[in-house]
Amino acid sequence: xxxxxxxxxxxxxxxxxxxxxxxxxxxxxxxxxxxxxxxxxxxxxxxxxxxxxxxxxxxxxxxxxxxxxxxxxxxxxxxxxxxxxxxxxxxxxxxxxxxxxxxxxxxxxxxxxxxxxxxxxxxxxxxxxxxxxxxxxxxxxxxxxxxxxxxxxxxxxxxxxxxxxxxxxxxxxxxxxxxxxxxxxxxxxxxxxxxxxxxxxxxxxxxxxxxxxxxxxxxxxxxxxxxxxxxxxxxxxxxxxxxxxxxxxxxxxxxxxxxxxxxxxxxxxxxxxxxxxxxxxxxxxxxxxxxxxxxxxxxxxxxxxxxxxxxxxxxxxxxxxxx
Amino acid sequence: xxxxxxxxxxxxxxxxxxxxxxxxxxxxxxxxxxxxxxxxxxxxxxxxxxxxxxxxxxxxxxxxxxxxxxxxxxxxxxxxxxxxxxxxxxxxxxxxxxxxxxxxxxxxxxxxxxxxxxxxxxxxxxxxxxxxxxxxxxxxxxxxxxxxxxxxxxxxxxxxxxxxxxxxxxxxxxxxxxxxxxxxxxxxxxxxxxxxxxxxxxxxxxxxxxxxxxxxxxxxxxxxxxxxxxxxxxxxxxxxxxxxxxxxxxxxxxxxxxxxxxxxxxxxxxxxxxxxxxxxxxxxxxxxxxxxxxxxxxxxxxxxxxxxxxxxxxxxxxxxxxx
Numbered sequence: 001x002x003x004x005x006x007x008x009x010x011x012x013x014x015x016x017x018x019x020x021x022x023x024x025x026x027x028x029x030x031x032x033x034x035x036x037x038x039x040x041x042x043x044x045x046x047x048x049x050x051x052x053x054x055x056x057x058x059x060x061x062x063x064x065x066x067x068x069x070x071x072x073x074x075x076x077x078x079x080x081x082x083x084x085x086x087x088x089x090x091x092x093x094x095x096x097x098x099x100x101x102x103x104x105x106x107x108x109x110x111x112x113x114x115x116x117x118x119x120x121x122x123x124x125x126x127x128x129x130x131x132x133x134x135x136x137x138x139x140x141x142x143x144x145x146x147x148x149x150x151x152x153x154x155x156x157x158x159x160x161x162x163x164x165x166x167x168x169x170x171x172x173x174x175x176x177x178x179x180x181x182x183x184x185x186x187x188x189x190x191x192x193x194x195x196x197x198x199x200x201x202x203x204x205x206x207x208x209x210x211x212x213x214x215x216x217x218x219x220x221x222x223x224x225x226x227x228x229x230x231x232x233x234x235x236x237x238x239x240x241x242x243x244x245x246x247x248x249x250x251x252x253x254x255x256x257x258x259x260x261x262x263x264x265x266x267x268x269x270x271x272x273x274x275x276x277x278x279x280x281x282x283x284x285x286x287x288x289x290x291x292x293x294x295x296x297x298x299x300x301x302x303x304x305x306x307x308x309x310x311x312x313x314x315x316x317x318x319x320x321x322x323x
Numbered sequence: 324x325x326x327x328x329x330x331x332x333x334x335x336x337x338x339x340x341x342x343x344x345x346x347x348x349x350x351x352x353x354x355x356x357x358x359x360x361x362x363x364x365x366x367x368x369x370x371x372x373x374x375x376x377x378x379x380x381x382x383x384x385x386x387x388x389x390x391x392x393x394x395x396x397x398x399x400x401x402x403x404x405x406x407x408x409x410x411x412x413x414x415x416x417x418x419x420x421x422x423x424x425x426x427x428x429x430x431x432x433x434x435x436x437x438x439x440x441x442x443x444x445x446x447x448x449x450x451x452x453x454x455x456x457x458x459x460x461x462x463x464x465x466x467x468x469x470x471x472x473x474x475x476x477x478x479x480x481x482x483x484x485x486x487x488x489x490x491x492x493x494x495x496x497x498x499x500x501x502x503x504x505x506x507x508x509x510x511x512x513x514x515x516x517x518x519x520x521x522x523x524x525x526x527x528x529x530x531x532x533x534x535x536x537x538x539x540x541x542x543x544x545x546x547x548x549x550x551x552x553x554x555x556x557x558x559x560x561x562x563x564x565x566x567x568x569x570x571x572x573x574x575x576x577x578x579x580x581x582x583x584x585x586x587x588x589x590x591x592x593x594x595x596x597x598x599x600x601x602x603x604x605x606x607x608x609x610x611x612x613x614x615x616x617x618x619x620x621x622x623x624x625x626x627x628x629x630x631x632x633x634x635x636x637x638x639x640x641x642x643x644x645x646x
Contacts, residue, residue, distance in 0.1 A: 092488065130462075130564045139453075141464040142480075143565055150484035154477050157465075161473035165415065241453045242466055 001029040002073045006060050006106070007081030008036025011181065012224060014044045016078060019225045021050055026076055027118070027233055035069045038081065061102040066109040076118040076232055079106055085126055085148035086187045092147055099151035104158055111167035119159065119170040120232045125217070125246070127153040127174070128289055136289035138246050138296050145287070156244055163236070163243050171239065173231045176219040176249030176304070180315040189284040193218060196254070197261055197312055200272035201321060209278035210254060215290050217249035219304055220311040221318075227302050234300055248294040248304035250311070260309040264316070265323040324352040325396045329383050329429070330404030331359025334504065335547060337367045339401060342548045344373055349399055350441070350556050358392045361404065384425040389432040399441040399555055402429055408449055408471035409510045415470055422474035427481055434490035442482065442493040443555045448540065448569070450476040450497070451612055459612035461569050461619050468610070479567055486559070486566050494562065496554045499542040499572030499627070503638040512607040516541060519577070520584055520635055523595035524644060532601035533577060538613050540572035542627055543634040544641075550625050557623055571617040571627035573634070583632040587639070588646040 003020060007013045017034050024031060036042055036055045047053055058065035060081050070077065081098065088095030103121065110117050126149035127142045144150040156172045163170035181194040192209055193216055199206035219227070227247045236243065252260075262270045294304075305311050316323060326343060330336045340357050347354060359365055359378045370376055381388035383404050393400065404421065411418030426444065433440050449472035450465045467473040479495045486493035504517040515532055516539055522529035542550070550570045559566065575583075585593050617627075628634050639646060 139464045139466065141462045143462065144480070144484070145487065145564060147484055147488065150480050154480050157467070157473050157477050157480070161467070161470055164468065165470065241468060 001026065001031055001075040002033040002035065002071075003031060004035045004037060004069050004074055004077045006037050006077070006079045006102075009038035009040045009042040009055070010080060011183065012178070012221065013038065013078075013080050014042050014047055015221055015225050016080070016228055017053065018044065018047055019229060021047075021052060023229070026229070029075065032073075037065070037069055061097045061105060063105045063109060066106055070106075070109045070113055070117075072113060072115055074113065074117055076120070077106065077110060078120045078122075078228060078232070079103065080122050082122075082152075083148070084186075084188060085124075085146050086189075088148035088151060089146055095147050095151055099148065100154055103155040107158055107162045107168060107170075111162060116166055116169050118232055119168045120228060121155060121159050121170065121172045122228070123152045123156055123172050123174045123244070124149065125174060125176065125288060127156065129287065132289050135291045135293045136246070137293040138242065138244060160243060164241070169236050170243060171231055171234065171236070172244040173228060174244070174246045175224060176217040176247060178221055178224055179216075179218045180311060181221065182315070182319060189281050190216075192281070196273050197257065197315070200261060200269040201265055201312070201316065201323070203272070205272050205274060207274045207276045208254060209276060209281040210285055211277070211282070212253065212255035212258070214254050214282075214285060215251055216254065216257070216285070217251055217288070217292060218308070218311070219247060219249050220314060222314055223303065223305050227304075230302055238300060245297050245300065245302065246292060246294060247302060248297050249292065250305045250308060251291065252308050257308055260307070260312055263309045264312045269323075324349065324354055324398040325356040325358065325394075326354060327358045327360060327392050327397055327400045329360050329400070329402045329425075331378070332361035332363045332365040333403060334506065335501070335544065336361065336401075336403050337365050337370055338544055338548050339403070339551055340376065341367065341370055342552060344370075344375060346552070349552070352398065355396075360388070360392055384420045384428060386428045386432060389429055393429075393432045393436055393440070395436060395438055397436065397440055399443070400429065400433060401443045401445075401551060401555070402426065403445050405445075405475075406471070407511060408447075408469055409512075411471035411474060412469055418470050418474055422471065423477055426478035430481055430485045430491060430493075434485060439489055439492050441555055442491045443551060444478060444482050444493065444495045445551070446475045446479055446495050446497045446567075447472065448497060448499065448611060450479065452610065455612050458614045458616050459569070460616040461567060462565065483566060487564070492559050493566060494554055494557065494559070495567040496551060497567070497569045498547060499540040499570060501544055501547055502539075502541045503634060504544065505638070505642060512604050513539075515604070519596050520580065520638070523584060523592040524588055524635070524639065524646070526595070528595045528597055530597045530599045531577060532599060532604040533608055534600065534605070535576065535578035535581070537577050537605075537608060538574055539577065539580070539608070540574055540611065540615060541631070541634070542570060542572050543637060545637055546626065546628050550627070553625055561623060568620050568623065568625065569615060569617060570625060571620050572615065573628045573631060574614065575631050580631055583630070583635055586632045587635045592646075
């Protein structure tokens, strides 16, 4: 079987590809090719050295590009490519083109292929907004308050209808905030959720822009990749009429994250955090749901992380670092 | 001010135009032109005789057509045109083109005009589906189980984001089942909701395909037009972050509708109803929400009908019939 990963050169896309190839099978079939489609080349040389990997560049909103890499042998598509929230808010048309038009083009090309391939869309908690109930469930009403959230919500609805009609075997997995992300800080409001752990572990200072009591909903890269693969392997009949799942996260306060950092790396690491509140970040992060009911995800066999100290230890192991 | 009505040759579009012209103003400004854009010509000769009416035909999914009729003087757009549920299910691509692409093109042309005109989208209870709470509210989660419902839900999300960004001054009004519709039965599952009243009043037999205890959520044409105009005149600040309103309907059982028919037109009319259950219709109608919380619509000054006997009397008066 062939697999296509859009956004395949991204951090999560490359990890997903590595994990799929290490497993060798998906849905019980041997993986013969993983196409990594992105605007840039992947950086993982070991991944690029695998004979089953085909790294290609192209604009995913161009239907002809998608047609080149989706055919009868493509049995699964992981659609990870997206314009992130800050950029989609700054450049509305770009967000519409990549987050909406490309998603639709991808569904159309899969439909035209005629064999209803599995399609996994990653979505985001940004589809929620406004006044939220105390506990958010898969079927809590969407009310996006950003163009990114609106585009993701629309893509979800498209996928659900294409799936209902049998054009694709689709499912939507909404990701919690991924932490600990390797690499550099970015412009996302949630960037600190990795930064306040990653930078101190690397001996660098990091700013925490929110109150220590702020609760976050986190998923480690390793668990995210596991959930993407498990989500792809779920039999569609188990979704009922709503193939959309909030992936289970770990609900932790910033103070609890820092306690875990102390447990793993000591007071010295914790001392590298500077507390400097940023109203803009506090407002965005404060609007995110506090509690989640993920009973349905658990019943479908999807799991998150057990405790944040282990997440930190896994980050260290992945990066070849010691505490 | 100029007003554009898409679907302007339809039954509701023509009634809306007549009411607007009779009122002479919208949002406190004098109406100088009402453009009725549709694939067909309106049939109301009195309406066509009004010097302020411009009836034009064209494909609303063609941006150039919309650009011809939306300019700086267009201060309100009522977007009524749609491919109805049965047809959108039978012809997926046609539904996508009219219910989604045309809605987006309309928003884009309004955005390009630069003055954030008021845009009223009509939507439908078909955006709901699956397991529903006992009482449906404006913020009950959408879970469309038809392509029509999915396309309407997507158009709602688009409008909300265009409104949030200030590209348009938009609002979505979800219409209950309109009854009593004049004219002929159609292929809609809800067709009987007009037919079991209209045909007996016209001396014809009519089939009721559902159990008498079945509850419907109805709005008369007159109240629908009133609500569309009132909905257009609401100050956007009053919507908060969710400019989507379920219009207040009248919750009546089929038995109650027939009791009202008896009250207005006697046993003779009621005797023209044949009871012949149709599983397909029962399934669709049975999936619709039973109870609605419309406190928000009422607080915004939107009203439905008081009792169904008056709705029947208004139908008779409109059609120049006597009971």
